[in-house]
Amino acid sequence: MYILLSIFLILTVTELIFILNNKLILRFSMFDVQDKVSNQVFSHILDARLKFFYKQRSGDLINLLTNDVNRGFCCIKHLLDIIRWSIFICGYICISLLLLPVYTFGLLAIIAVIMLVFKKASPYLYSLGQDNLRAQEDASNIIVETMQGFRSIVLACAQDIHKSKFKEIIHRFYYTIYNNTWITSSVQPFMRFLSFLLLALVILFNKRTLLGGDPAYFSKMFFFIYVTGNIFRGLGIINSLYSSFAFNYEGVLVLLKTDEELKAMKINVPSIDRGIRSFSRMIEVKNLSFGYGSGESEVFTDLTFTVQASRKVAFAGSSGSGKSTLIDVISGFHDDYKGSILVDGEELKNIDKKDWRQLLGYVSQETFIFNDTIENNLLFGFQRKIGKEEIIQACKNAQIYDTIMSFAKKFDTELGERGVRLSGGEKQRLAIARLFLKDPLIVLLDEATSSLDSESVKRVKEALNSLSQGRTVIAASHRLSTIGDFDAIHILEKGRLVESGSHAQLLARKGYYFRYYTIQTMEDNR
Ligand SMILES: Nc1ncnc2c1ncn2[C@@H]1O[C@H](COP(=O)(O)OP(=O)(O)OP(=O)(O)O)[C@@H](O)[C@H]1O
Ligand SMILES: [Mg+2]
Incomplete structure (x- = not known):
């Protein structure tokens, strides 16, 4: 009797602890785990080598930071609930062992069979979770692709192909959810049905003893029925929690794997602070x-x-x-190069990349513009306070001021996603205006003018010439007319330096440069 009461007491206290802790546990898993994991993965993404993004689909990363983190949270919550219900089931089994040991052994055998059946089903549940995750990633990716490649899709008349691709992905996605929901929600009624069936059989086989009128046996049996009902209810809940756990588990694996990959892809931070504040040699x-x-x-x-x-x-x-790759290596995007890059005698790998990039200004063919106002795009990333006069001067130097003034909202003009409001040349001049504000010691140019029409090339070139005054410039270009006045020109062929010298020296050599120059001059004169 006392043992029975103690077990009930333990179960009641356990439930109370879970009720009291529920808020705490949710808070812990939501804020301390979910929140921290999202932030940690996001910060690892920003610290990664450029290589990481080349093999990663944008939709996968969006999923990772939102849905996969949430799947992790679901797994933690479900695990805690499985523990809670397992404690209850163990307690109820102890009670029924005290009441009717023989029946309890029979009950344990049935429970073992049920658990075995569920174990057999678990690979299916896990694969359902994997399919769901893949479908979700594919859906995010096709949405991102459609947004970014809208122009190409429409021009290629590929809308119908894209629509049916999306339809197939979404069908896959909802089909996995439908299957999982069906299994998860069927488990509990099925277990209840099993428990009714079993108890009806027990009552049927004990009809005589029960009707015999032994009040002690009657109350034992009554209690046993109550306890068994609860055990089956608990088993139903555990199994449906487990289905849900298995469904979400793949997301946790992907999250952990990607985080590991990100850590391995992290740009090394030098152990000793080799902060570089200037560049003079x-x-x-x-x-x-x-x-x-x-x-x-x-x-x-x-x-x-x-x-x-x-x-x-x-x-x-x-x-x-390999020209663009070389510019990326010098910018510090890849620190897993062989050989050495010495900046004023200090190996680039040992220099803090943040300090190094403070010295750099980078202009490329594809200028990224944030979905924000012109002013905020110009001021992006600056810690110091910059006055309006300075902004105006930078825009004038970059030959973009008149264009900005022609917009109704001037510096407050919203540029839209990826700067759709601006032409290619205007985006580049805006990027150059940012560099005038940044005032870098070293300017890196990667094919900065190759996709522009001749009028835009002229304006961007003028802006770049003015930016280059008194600075170190490293440029990658196959338009030789833009680099004729450079101090040194190196010709890269299949990843090797094949010729070096000034414009005049290289022309006199009559090698690669001479050949390119002759062909391009002929094309320009056509
Ligand atoms: N993310 C990447 N992953 C694998 N290989 C790459 C990647 N980016 C470039 N490459 C390869 O590296 C080589 C050099 O590419 P890179 O873009 O540096 O050439 P480039 O000289 O700048 O060419 P272009 O004049 O056309 O701009 C190419 O063979 C290219 O296929
Ligand atoms: Mg290139």
């Missing part, structure tokens, strides 16, 4: 080699060259020869 590149990944051949091999401070150095060569 030179960048020395010695035997530099770099490749995009294991199994892939090196993009460039054994490059050796020097860039003196305040000089203009260009890299030219055929498409795919």
Whole structure:
């Protein structure tokens, strides 16, 4: 009797603890786990090497930071509830062992069979979860792709193909949810049905003893029925929680795997602070080699060259020869290069990349514009306070001021997603205006004018010339007319430096540069 009462007391206290802790547990899993995990993964994304993004689909990352983190939260919650119900079931089994041991052993055998059946079903539940996750990622990716590639999709008349692709993905997504919901919600009624069936059989087989009128046996049986009902209810809940757990579990695995990958892809932070605040002598590149990944051949091999401070150095060569990759390596996006890059004698790998990038200004063919106002785009990332006069002067230097003034809302004009409000040349001049505000010591240019019409090229070139005054410039270009006045020009072919010199020296050599120059001059004169 006392044992029975103690078990009930333990179960009541357990329930009370769970009720009291529910808020605490939810708070812990929501804020301390969910919140922190999202922030941690997001910050790892921002610290990753550029390589990471080349093999990652945008939709997968969106999913990872929202849905997968939420799946993790569901798993924690379900696990805690499974523990809670397991304690109850153990308690009820102890009670029924005290009441009717023989029946309880029979009951345990039935429970074991039920659990075995569920174990058999678990691979299906896990694969359902995986299918659901893949479908969700595919759906996010196709949405992102449609937004980014809208123009190409419409011009290729591929709307119908895209629509049916989306239809198939969404069908897959909801089909997995439908199956999981069906299983999860059927488990509990099924268990209740089983418990009614079993208890009816027990009553049927004990009809005589029960009707015999032994009040002690009657109350034992009554109690046993009550306890068994609860055990089956608990089993039903555990199994439906488990189905839900298995459904969400894949998201947790993906989250953990991606976080591990991100940590491995992290740009190394030097252990000793080699903060670099200025650049006054030179960048020395010695035997530099770099490749995009294991199994892939090196993009460039054994490059050796020097860039003196305040000089203009260009890299030219055929498409795919590695010019943009070289600019990315110098910018500090890839620190897993072989050889060395010495900045005023200090190895780039040992320099804090934040400090290094404070010294850099970067203009590329594709200027990224944030979905914000012109002013906020100009001020993006600056810690210091910048006055209106300074902004206006920077815009005038970059030859974008008149364009901004022609807009009704001037500096408050919203530029839309990826700056759709501006033309390619205007975006570039806006980026150049940012660099006038940043006032970098080193300017990196990657094919900055190649996609523009001749009028825009002229304006962007003027802006770039004015920006380059008194600064070190490293440029990648295959338009030789834009780099003719550079102090040194290096020709990259298939990842190797094949020629170096000034415009006049290279022309006199009658090698690669001479050939490119002759072809381009003929094209320009046509
Ligand atoms: N993210 C990437 N992953 C794997 N390989 C890449 C990646 N980006 C570029 N490459 C490869 O590296 C090589 C050099 O590319 P890169 O863009 O540096 O050439 P480039 O000289 O700038 O060409 P272009 O003149 O056409 O701009 C190419 O063979 C390209 O296929
Ligand atoms: Mg390039």
